[in-house]
Amino acid sequence: MVSGMPRSTCPEPPRKGRTGRPRSAEADAAILRATRASLVDLGFSKLTMADVAARAGVAKTTLYRRWANKNELVVDAVAVLFDELELPDRGSLASDVEGVVLQFATLLEQPETKTALMGVVAESTCDDALRARIRSAIVERQKRLVVDGRRRAQERGELPREEDPRAADRNTDLVFDVVAGAVVHRVLVSAEPVDEEWARRFTLLLLSGIGALSG
Amino acid sequence: MVSGMPRSTCPEPPRKGRTGRPRSAEADAAILRATRASLVDLGFSKLTMADVAARAGVAKTTLYRRWANKNELVVDAVAVLFDELELPDRGSLASDVEGVVLQFATLLEQPETKTALMGVVAESTCDDALRARIRSAIVERQKRLVVDGRRRAQERGELPREEDPRAADRNTDLVFDVVAGAVVHRVLVSAEPVDEEWARRFTLLLLSGIGALSG
Amino acid sequence: MVSGMPRSTCPEPPRKGRTGRPRSAEADAAILRATRASLVDLGFSKLTMADVAARAGVAKTTLYRRWANKNELVVDAVAVLFDELELPDRGSLASDVEGVVLQFATLLEQPETKTALMGVVAESTCDDALRARIRSAIVERQKRLVVDGRRRAQERGELPREEDPRAADRNTDLVFDVVAGAVVHRVLVSAEPVDEEWARRFTLLLLSGIGALSG
Amino acid sequence: MVSGMPRSTCPEPPRKGRTGRPRSAEADAAILRATRASLVDLGFSKLTMADVAARAGVAKTTLYRRWANKNELVVDAVAVLFDELELPDRGSLASDVEGVVLQFATLLEQPETKTALMGVVAESTCDDALRARIRSAIVERQKRLVVDGRRRAQERGELPREEDPRAADRNTDLVFDVVAGAVVHRVLVSAEPVDEEWARRFTLLLLSGIGALSG
DNA sequence: GAGTAATCGAGACGGTACGTCTCGTCTTGTT
C-alpha cells in the first residue's frame, strides 16, 4: 500500500492525560499478534477474549482496557495486513491490475485474513459503528490502489484524463467494487483459486469495460 | 430464479424408513419462518436456537432433531429466498442484466438476507461441510441465471455461440463472480445503494468486458 | 419369607375388562427383570425409563401403560426380592434372630437392593402415595418375621405369652424398627459389614433388651 | 452437639494461594441457606441447581465453582443441622438417652433434613466419594454423642470402665447403629412418630441390652 | 524519595447460550 499512510488502527487511548503507570506497548503488540494467531487456529466465531489474553500472556482486563469488544480488536488486528498491498509498477495498466489482483487473492487465501474479514463484515451488517471502523481501517485505505493505478495509467497515456471529478469518483467506486468484489467472491464464496490465468481473463474483462465507461 | 427447480434444501431426513411417528411438516415450516424472523430482529451472531424454537412454538429438541447446528439451519432458512430471483425477459441482454442486478441488490438489502448470508459465509471459512452446503443450496442454483442469460442472448444474436464448452464454463464462472461479487461488495462492504444509475454503469462495464472475452 | 403370601405387587390392571389384545405377561416379567438389571448398572437416580424399556425389548409406552412412574416401577421390581427372606428354625430364638439378621444384611448388600431401597425411601419423604406403596409392598410384609419369631419363641417357652394385644403390637413395631434400622444403618450409612460376630453381639443386645421390656 | 467442634464442611478451596479476587463468603452462606430452603419446598430429587442459584441471588457458575454437583452441595447444606444435636445432662444415662433420641427425631422430622439425608444416602450407594463425605461430615461427628454419653455414665458409675479399647470401639459402633438406625427407620420408613413413650421404651431396651454386653 | 494514580496479573462474579439428556405424552402403522 501507499507508504507514509498514518496508522489509523490503534487501541483506544488512555482517558486522561499524564499521571500513573503508562500502558505497555509490548502488550499492545503481543495482543494483536495473539489475535491473528488465534484467528488462524480457531476462526473468527470460536476466537475468545480469554484465549487471546492467554496467548499474549496478558490478563483479560488488559484487553478490555484497550478494545471495547472482540469485533474491534479483530478489525485492528487484521487491518494491518492490508497495508502490505502495494501497486507494483510493471509497465502497463494490465500488468499492474493483474499484479494487484494476485496480491489481493494471496492475502485473502491466508486463513487469518479470510475468516477475520468475513467475520467482521458479517457482524457489521447489524452494527453501524463496526461498519464505520471497517470502512476507515480497511476499505478507504485500499481504494487508493484504484486511484493511484488510474493516475499512473493516465500518466502513461493508457487512460484519458477525467474532466468531471464527480464522475471520476463514481468510477473509482465502481471499479473498486468490481475488483474487490470479484476477487472476494471467487475466493470465499465460489472457493476457487485465483491463478494467473483467471487474473488475466478478469483483467481483460475489466479494462475493456473501463474503456467503454470512459469512451 | 428459474422455475421448476426442485427444492434441495431440507432438514436431514429421519434415519430408517417407516415406523414411528412421522415428523411434523408444520414444524419444519414454522422453524424456517421463525429463523428468518429472528435473523431480522437479532442478526446472525445474536440469533439463538432457543429464540427460534420459542418463536416457532416448538421445543429446542425439535430443532436439533432436524439440523445439527445454527449454521445449517440458517443456510436452509435463507436459501429459499434466493429462489425468488428470476431472469426477466426485457428484450435485450443489457436490460436483462440490469434487471437481475437490481433484483439481487434488493434481496441483499433485506436485513435477513444480508446478515445471514455474510454470517454463514464467515463460518464457512473454517467449516468445509458448511461451505459445501452453501455452494449446493445457494451458489450453484444462482449460477443458472448466468447460463440462461447467455443462452437467451445467443438466441437473440447478441452474443456469439460458444464453441469450446470448457471455455464457456470458465466464462460462466468469471461472469458470475464479477456480478455477484460486485453487487455484494457494493451493498455489504461499501454500504452504498445499488440504484438504476449504478446498475446501468455496471452493466455497461460488464457487457463491454464480456464482448472483449468473446471476440 | 412365609410362603403362601399373596403377591401384592403387580402392575396396575387394565382399565375396562375384556375386549382387545390382552397384555403380554412376558413383557411384565421382562420389564421387572430389566429394572433390576438397570438398578445394578446405573443406580436408582441414573436409571431411566428408556433404558429399562430398551433392556426389556419393549416400547416406553408399554411401561407407562403398567406403572405411573419410575418410583412405582422400582418398588415393584425390588419388593419381590424381600420375599426371599425366611425365618429359619435353628432351634433357639437367638439363633433364629442371628439367621434373619444375616439374611437381611446379605440382601441389603446386593447393589440392586440397596440403591433401590434407599432411592424409593428418599422419594417417599415427599410423596405420600409412594410411602404407602412401600409400606404395603415391603414393610408390612417383613414385619411378619418378627411376629412369627415371637410366636415360635413363645411356643418354645423362651418368651412369655403377651396378655395385652396392644402392648404386643407396640413391641412388634419397636423390635422391627430396631432390627431393620440397625442393619440398614450398619450397611448403608456406616458402610461396615454385617458379619457373624456383629450379628451375635447385636442379638445379645436385642434379646436382653426384649427381656427387660417383657419382664 | 459437642461445642467447640470445628466446622469441617466447606466448599472446596480455591486452588492456588493468594492472587485474584477472593471468593465471596456471603455467597457461600446464601447458597447453603438457599439449598435448605429449596429442600423444604421441592425435596431432594426435584431440587435444581438453577433454583438454588436463583434463591441465593447468585449465578449458577458460582455454585459449580464451589461444589462439583448437587449431592455434595446438599451434604454440606444439611451437615450443619446435625451440629445442633447436643448431649443434655439430665442426671441419669436413661434420661440423657431419651433426650438425645427425642432431639434426633425432631431433627429428622424436619422436611429439609429427612428428604436431604435419605436423598444423599441413596446416591451414596453408587458413589464412594459421596459416601466418604457423608461419613466425615455427618456420621463421625454424631458418633461423639455416644462416646460422650458413655464417658459421662462411667463418671456417674452407671456403666463400668471399659478395659479393652477395641471392644469399646466395637460397642460404640454397635450402639450408634442401633440408636440412629432405629430412630431413622421409625421416622422415615415406618413413618410413625417418635414420642416420649416410644423413647422411654426404646431406651429401656437399649440400656438393658448394653448392660448385657458389658456384664 | 514519598506520594499518587493508573497500570498489571489473577481470578471471582452475574448472565446467557450452548447442545445433550430425560421426562411423560402423542401419533403413526402393525399385530
Next chain:
DNA sequence: AACAAGACGAGACGTACCGTCTCGATTACTC
C-alpha cells in the same frame, strides 16, 4: 385393544464465554 417406533413440548444438566468487578502488586511521573 396392545404393541414397537419414534416425534413431541418441557425443562434441567454442566460447560463455556461474555464483559465487569475486586484484589494485591508494580511502575512511572510529580512534588
